[in-house]
């Protein structure tokens with residue numbers, strides 16, 4: 001097992017009826033910015049619940065955060081928050097609202113240069129406004145981690161930053177807030193969480209049986225509970241199990257002591273930046289092709305995945321590995337998620353600028369740093 005440090009300071013409040021419990025965790029002296037998306041929280045009653053549970057009314061409300069939160073929108077939030085003297089952000093929504101809250105929290109006190117530099121240049125930030133969340137869409141894990149992904153459509157960029165100062169102080173996870181999710185978003189969350197486990201599990205063995213079995217437990221839970229939540233949107237336990245699994249997939253504990261990959265995400269983010277494909281759907285396209293491209297280096301874990309997660313019994317190891325990947329693809333297809341670029345009208349030719357970008361950056365992705373632009377091109381050929 002590899003060395004690691006683990007520290008997750010987010011207080012997770014989980015369960016039925018908790019959406020209106022923010023007052024228990026929020027200092028009434030705080031000047032709160034209430035941040036949300038483009039209207040779902042007003043349609044499903046979550047806004048009322050959250051507002052009713054605040055110790056004092058928010059000093060400022062800022063709605064309109066879009067999926068794949070946009071830098072320009074966030075900067076309007078930063079300006080308004082600076083003017084209002086905000087010292088706490090409460091984000092109510094999915095990964096996009098929470099990620100926007102994290103970037104706004106970092107950008108408010110950042111005066112050294114354009115806050116975009118935090119994303120593009122890894123500019124050092126010395127402070128951030130504290131934030132809390134009420135999660136309404138399980139999938140990204142943003143509610144219990146220190147990552148944020150922001151898009152800048154004008155430049156076809158989608159970039160991430162990770163900083164402990166933007167880790168939520170508390171996150172409220174009330175599964176009932178997810179009853180109103182459209183099927184597309186429920187499914188996106190399941191596929192995104194699945195991919196987060198794969199990025200931390202599908203590398204090479206380091207003799208870490210506990211982490212492996214925890215990863216497999218999250219995968220098996222998503223495989224069982226995801227379709228159940230789709231079939232019965234108001235099944236509390238199905239919703240709760242998906243919500244817990246998605247948080248567990250990316251709150252940091254699965255990566256303790258094991259190598260990480262994250263190349264599917266690096267490539268998927270580019271597909272979203274260039275073609276606007278939903279985050280989870282970009283991953284469902286890249287992941288199977290990437291696992292096949294990397295099947296030699298990932299052989300031992302791919303075989304374990306096939307046998308333990310999908311119950312593959314084929315004796316020949318190569319056959320078993322392929323059956324495992326195919327079972328994963330079938331799982332995505334059964335959820336209504338496509339695994340080819342053509343489903344999004346993206347031809348191989350259209351991916352050339354992405355390959356060019358990786359080539360210019362001399363990218364070497366993956367747990368062995370062996371995925372270069374030529375091999376990324378091969379992955380696009382395979383999933384075209």
Ligand code: NZQ
Pocket residue numbers: 036037038039040041044065066067068069093094095096097099136137138139140141142145147148149177178179180181182185188189192250265279
């Ligand atoms: O705009 P609103 O009204 O909020 O509606 C949203 C949006 O249209 C809607 N929605 C959310 N909760 C709902 C609901 N509709 C009905 N009922 C509810 N309870 O769903 C739509 C999608 O929301 P969004 O927040 O964009 O989805 P998701 O949670 O999948 O977040 C995606 C973003 O997170 C980033 C992605 O790249 C993408 O930008 N990620 C963040 C990560 C992190 N911070 O750790 C890791 C991930 O890998 C990912 O990259």
Ligand code: ZN
Pocket residue numbers: 140192193195196265279
């Ligand atoms: Zn993801």
